[in-house]
Structures are given as structure tokens and as C-alpha cells.
Amino acid sequence: MAEALWWQRGVIYQIYPRSFQDSNADGIGDLAGIRQRLDYLWGLGVDAVWISPVYPSPMADFGYDIADYCDIDPIFGRLGDFDRLLAEVHARGLKLILDFVPNHTSEQHPWFLESRSSRQNPKRDWYIWRDPAPDGGPPNNWLANFGGSGWTFDGATGQYYYHAFLQQQPDLNWRNPEVRKAMYDVLRFWLDRGVDGFRVDVLWLLIKDEQFRDNPPNPAWQPHQAAIERLVQRYSADRPEVHAVVAEMRAVLDTYADRVLIGEIYLPLKWLVAYYGKGMNEAHLPFNFQLILTAWEAQAIARIVADYEAALPPGGWPNWVLGNHDQKRIASRIGRPQARVAAMLLLTLRGTPTLYYGDELGLENVAIPADRVQDPWEKNEPGLGLGRDPARTPMPWDASQNAGFTAGFPWLPLNPDHTTRNVASLAADPHSILSLYRRLIALRRDRATLHSGNYVASHTEGDVMTFERRHDQEPTLLVALNLGGSLQRVALPDDAKEARVLLSTELDRDGEVVRAGFDVRPAEGIILEISQT
Numbered sequence: 264m265a266e267a268l269w270w271q272r273g274v275i276y277q278i279y280p281r282s283f284q285d286s287n288a289d290g291i292g293d294l295a296g297i298r299q300r301l302d303y304l305w306g307l308g309v310d311a312v313w314i315s316p317v318y319p320s321p322m323a324d325f326g327y328d329i330a331d332y333c334d335i336d337p338i339f340g341r342l343g344d345f346d347r348l349l350a351e352v353h354a355r356g357l358k359l360i361l362d363f364v365p366n367h368t369s370e371q372h373p374w375f376l377e378s379r380s381s382r383q384n385p386k387r388d389w390y391i392w393r394d395p396a397p398d399g400g401p402p403n404n405w406l407a408n409f410g411g412s413g414w415t416f417d418g419a420t421g422q423y424y425y426h427a428f429l430q431q432q433p434d435l436n437w438r439n440p441e442v443r444k445a446m447y448d449v450l451r452f453w454l455d456r457g458v459d460g461f462r463v464d465v466l467w468l469l470i471k472d473e474q475f476r477d478n479p480p481n482p483a484w485q486p487h488q489a490a491i492e493r494l495v496q497r498y499s500a501d502r503p504e505v506h507a508v509v510a511e512m513r514a515v516l517d518t519y520a521d522r523v524l525i526g527e528i529y530l531p532l533k534w535l536v537a538y539y540g541k542g543m544n545e546a547h548l549p550f551n552f553q554l555i556l557t558a559w560e561a562q563a564i565a566r567i568v569a570d571y572e573a574a575l576p577p578g579g580w581p582n583w584v585l586g587n588h589d590q591k592r593i594a595s596r597i598g599r600p601q602a603r604v605a606a607m608l609l610l611t612l613r614g615t616p617t618l619y620y621g622d623e624l625g626l627e628n629v630a631i632p633a634d635r636v637q638d639p640w641e642k643n644e645p646g647l648g649l650g651r652d653p654a655r656t657p658m659p660w661d662a663s664q665n666a667g668f669t670a671g672f673p674w675l676p677l678n679p680d681h682t683t684r685n686v687a688s689l690a691a692d693p694h695s696i697l698s699l700y701r702r703l704i705a706l707r708r709d710r711a712t713l714h715s716g717n718y719v720a721s722h723t724e725g726d727v728m729t730f731e732r733r734h735d736q737e738p739t740l741l742v743a744l745n746l747g748g749s750l751q752r753v754a755l756p757d758d759a760k761e762a763r764v765l766l767s768t769e770l771d772r773d774g775e776v777v778r779a780g781f782d783v784r785p786a787e788g789i790i791l792e793i794s795q796t
Contacts, residue, residue: 267714267715268521269310269311269358269521270311270358270460270523270547270548270615271580271614271615271714271715272310272708272714272715273309273310273311273358273615273714274308274309274310274311274610274615274616274617274618274704274707275309275310275311275312275313275360275615275616275617275618276304276307276309276311276312276313276617276618276620277313277314277315277587277588277617277618277619277620278297278312278313278314278315278620279292279315279588279620279655280292280293280294280296280297280314280315280317280326280339281325281326281338281655281674282620282655282656282657282658282668282674282675283296283297283300283620283657283658284296284297284299284300284658284660284668285657285668285669285670285671285673286299288669288670288671289338289669289671290669290671290672290673290674291338291669291674292339292657292658292668292669293338293339293340293344294317294335294339294340294344294345294347294348295340295344295348297312297314297348298344298347298348298351300660301351301352301355301357302355303686304355304357305355305356305357306701307623307700307701307704308701308704308705308708309357309618309704310357310358311357311358311359311360311459311460312352312357312358312359312360313360313361313362313462313525313617314359314360314361314362315362315588316329316362316364317335317336317339317340317345318330318331318332318333318334318335318336318364319331319334319335319336319337320336320369321369321370321371321431322336322338323369323429323431323432323639324409324428324429324431324432324639325637325638326362327364327428327432327464328367328368328369328370328429328431328432329364329368329369329372330368330369330371330372330373331372331373332446332449332452333449333452333453345456346456349456349457349458353457358459358460359457359458359459360458360459360460360461360462360523360525361453361458361460361461361462362461362462362464363449363450363461363462363463363464364464365435365437365446365463365464365469366427366434366435366437366464366465366468366469367426367427367428367432367433367434367435368432368433368435369431369432370430370431370432370433371431374386374389374390374435374445375389375390375433377389378390378392378433379417379419379420379424381420382420382422388436388439389435389436389439389441389442390424390425390433390434390435390436391424391425391433391434391435391436391471392420392422392423392424393414393422393423393425393475394421394422394423395416395421395422395423401413401414401416401423402414402423402475403475403476403477403478404477404478404494405425405475405477405478405494405498405499406478406490406491406493406494407426407427407428407429407430407491408427408428408489408491408640409428409429409639409640409643409644410489410490410491410640410643410644411490411643413425413426413427413499414426415430425471427465427468427499429639434468434471437469437470437505437508438470438473438504443508443511447511447512447515450512450515450516451515454515454516454519454522458522459521459522459523460516460522460523460524460525460547461516461523461524461525462525462526462527462550463512463524463525463526463527463546464527465527466505466509466526466527466528466538466546466549467500467501467505467526467528467529467530467534467538468499468500468501469505469508470502470504470505470508471498471499471502472498472499472502474498475498476498477498478494478495478496478497478498478499479494479495479497480493480494480495481493481494481495487647488647489644489647489649490644501530501534506537506538506540506545509526509538509540509545509546510540510544510545512524513540513544513545513546513547514544523547523548524545524546524547524548525546525547525548525549525550525582526538526545526546526548526549526550527550528546528549528550529552532553532570532571532574533574535549535551535574536549536574536575536576536579539575539576539578539579543576543578543579547580548580548582548615549582550582550584550617551571551581551582551583551584551614552584552590553567553571553583554567554583554584554585554605554608554609555584555585555586555587555590555596559596559597559601559605559746560726560746561723561725561726561727561728561744561746561747562723562728564608564728564746565721565722565723565728565730568612568718568721568730569720569721572613572718572720580614580615581612581613581614581615582614582615582616582617583609583612583614583615583616583617584616584617584619585605585606585609585617585618585619585622586619586622586654587617587619588619588651588654588655589651589654590651590654591628591653591654592619592621592622592626592627592628592653592654593605593619593622594622594625594626594627595627595628595653598786599625599627599696600785600786601746601786602622602625602696603625603696603699603768603769603786603788604744604745604746604768604786604787604788606622606623606696606699606700606703606768607699607703607742607744607766607768607788607790608742608744608788610700610703610704610706610707610713611703611707611713611732611740611742611790612718613716613717613718613732618700619654620658621656621658621659623696623697623700624659624684624685624686624689624696624697625684625696626656626659626678626684627678628653628654629652629653629656629675629676629677629678629679630653630676631650631652631653631675631676632676635652635675635676636650636652637652637674637675638650638651638652638655652675655675656675656676656677656678657669657673657674657675657677658686659677659678659681659684659685659686660685660686660687661685661686661687661688662681662682662683662685662687662688665677666681666682666685667685667687693770694769694770694771698770699768699770702766702770703766706765706766706790710734710737710740711734711735711737712732712733712734712737712738712739712740713732713740715734716732716733716734716735716737716740717732717733717734718730718731718732719731719732719733724751724753725747725751726745726746726747726748726749726751727743727744727745727746727747727751727753727783728743728744728746729741729742729743729744729753730742731756731793738792738793738794739792739793739795740765740790740791740792740793741755741756741759741762741790741791741792741793742788742789742790742791743781743783743788743789743791744783744788745783745784745785745786745787745788746786747785747786748785748786749785750782750783750784750785751782751783752780752781752782752783753780753781753782753783754779754780755777755778755779755780755781755793756793758795759793759794759795760778760794760795761776761777761778761793761794762776762777762778762781762791762792762793762794763775763776763777763791763792763794764776764777764789764790764791765790765791765792766789766790767787767788767789767790768786768787768788768789769784769787772789777791
């Protein structure tokens, strides 16, 4: 078996920079703040840090509307602060992954200002402009992800421009070779500075239908769902030509040593795995969000793991995600007790795990008062529970004022239990969820069976899901996860003489030897080392 690469055997940790650590008392996290907390990340045991956008931006969508791809927004610092952060990340043996947002720019980006200036401007075709429909309305029925039409009329030039998100985020025309070249130059700018890879935002949206056909209605849409779900995005997303673009991005990274390309792709498995590319020449890791989207039930989880493993193309490396800046916190989705089980699942499945900052503390969604709402999606479609602010709140570090996050007024409210649920207090508790994460990550690092071994199909009995991990001559590991609320008895495999508990999610069964069968408590996960007969 070939030695695993760093992005295969390692653990990725996502930081939402506005909320991690503020260094200058303006209430917003920054690069210097991240640098101050690198020892925490090193101690947690993660291998790579992924930072959400820190580029110059009007912040209509908090950094996902970029006005300059090759600089740092003053809110977060300067380019020199980034270089210092990168150097200190590398000095600790860690990797740094940047967010790359190629689908759209800010309306204030110089490229769009030129494109908007006249129909004759050389950059007009850098964006997606169309004449009005015969009735003067939008060119087609495409919708924006944050509500409303995907088209905004520009009175000065008499055409509509397309935006898959806010009207302040016009989509680039990736069919234009000049756009591609400019964006690949952006990748090289950061690669030359030493970044270790990119997480590419909405990768599956880059190419749109050449004929701009209407999207068909979605018969499954319900009024409580986001407006974008009213239509099936057949012609505005996941077009066949996008794969050539992803392959070109990958080719840029492949001219540099040991870099990783990660794609954000919300698609069913059949279409998701296509983004590995023919011959594995596209994304190294098309993000797999199935644990976010699947019901928290033993049979459902076991089925999705099996389906994903079966769908992977030869050479495709798996990956798993429990949460991110666009999703509800895992502890809110399934409850605090099961959040510990979820941690064990994430860190024992085959493939690269990605953690979202604060999940290792068991943070839940934080209620945001109406006058403190920041997220444009919540403002555009209020009352549907679509707001992302509740999962983007500041990291609580200690029991001091504002939990050690800022000496100013935090841009979003802290978790209400921040005086007890914070890094300092949980680090001092050997049975806390933070201690569990540290133990799980350390075990995963120490055992090749976990970071590089094979996955053996799972078995479910009631609310318990069990599976094995195997690697060469190392002992087989058995993982048993109780996704329910009652005690359950689990039998050892037929070829097992006995097994020794390596880790329980309750952190109280180390070294326990079991024979024939063992009990799994409600909302408990156990990793056992099997002795074969």
C-alpha cells in the first residue's frame, strides 16, 4: 500500500476568520488572532487549517464577494500578516488551505466595473450579460440562492447580469478563456507564496447552459424551503463542461509539489464523484456532505457510507464533513450527547475528515436577536431558519469577558454558556468533548489502520452501527456507535477471541477487555482492538 499523502492521512480544521480570535479589539477576528491561537490547533492535533475568505471585500456576503483576489482585507490585516501567519503555520508542521471563490466577484471588483461601463468594454464578456426577455423581464427563470431572481437589470447598458447569489455578486463567465487565465494566475499568486491548497467555493456552479434555457420546476418543493429549491437547477449548475475547468485548475496545482484541491459540491453521490475526474485529474477531494444531509439513524448512516464507498472511482480518496459555515451546528442537529458519537464516526471512517471550529467544544447554534442579524440570506428570506449566523458565532476561549475572543464588542453574540463551555474549562476536564476530540485525533494519527486502512462494510442492529478498519498486519479495529437512547448489547465478530477498548466517547473504559459481547451505552461510541482467534 502506497504511503498516504498529508491531505489523505491528516485532519483539516476550518476557521471562519471573523469569529476565531480578534487581536485589535474591533470585535472581528483577524489573521493576527489566528496566529495567536496556532498552538491550540497544534495541541488539538489537526494537520491543516482551512481559512474562509480574507480577501478585500465590501462584505455583502462576508468575504464571499471579493473585490481583489490578490490582497488581504484591512479587517483581517495586511498581506504581511498573512505571510507571517503562513510561516508560523508551516513552522509548526501544519498546512494552510485558502478559500478560492471563482464563481463570482464583488460588484466593486475592477473587472466588473469595467464590464459594466459599456457593452463595448473588453471585459464585457468576463461576466454573464443578456438582453431582456421580450416583455422586458429577466432573460430566463433562474433564481438566486439568497432569494429573488438571479438576474439584475443594468439601466445604463440595457442588459441583465446574472448572479447565482446576491446581486452584489455577479457571476464570472467561465466560458471566456481570458477569465480562466486571470483566475489561474490568482491561484499561482497564492501558491507562489506557499499556500498548500484551496477549497473551491461552489465549484459545480462555474459553467452555465450555453442556451440559457429555463430551469424546470421542482415538484418536491415545499413553502418552508428556500425559494431557490422551487426549481431544479438543471441548466444553471453541474453542466458537463465544468469538468474541463476543474481539470485545468488541477493542472495548475500539479505544477507545484504536494498541494491539494478541494471542491465544494452539493450534489447526490452519483454526480459528486464525477468531480474526481477521469484519471483522477480533477478535485483531490470533492467535499462529501452526506453526514450533514442524512438522517441521524444507524441504518441511514450505514447505508450512505456503503453507497459512498461503492460510488468512489478507482483511486478516489474519500472524505467526510460534519459541519461548516453554511450549516447548522452538529450539536444542534442531533443533540449534545450524539455530538460525541458523531465525532467518533467522523474520525474513524475511511478518508479525510474536516472539522468546523467550535464543534470540538460541542457548540450549538446561538440564537441571534433580530437587531444583530448579519447574514444576507436571513435578511432576504426571514423566518425560514436559513440564517447562517447561529453557526458562525465567536470561539469561546475562556471565562473572561467576551470569552477571550475580543476586548471589544463581538460582531455576533457568544454562546450563552460561554463562561463554562470554552476552551480553557473543557481542556481542564479529562472527560469533556474537547478531550474526546484530542484523544480521537491522536489515536487516528497513531494508528495507520484509522488514517490509511480499509473500511469493512458496516452492520446495524437496532440503533447501533458497527464497522471494522483493517490495515496490513496491524490489529483490526472495531467501531461500535450507539445512535439511540437505550443500552444495547453487541456481539464481537465470529473470528474475534477478545477485544480491548481503546477509547469510549465517555472516556471511562480504556483498557477494558471484552469477550463474546459487550454493552454500548446510550449515545456512546467505542473503538476496540480485536485479538483474532
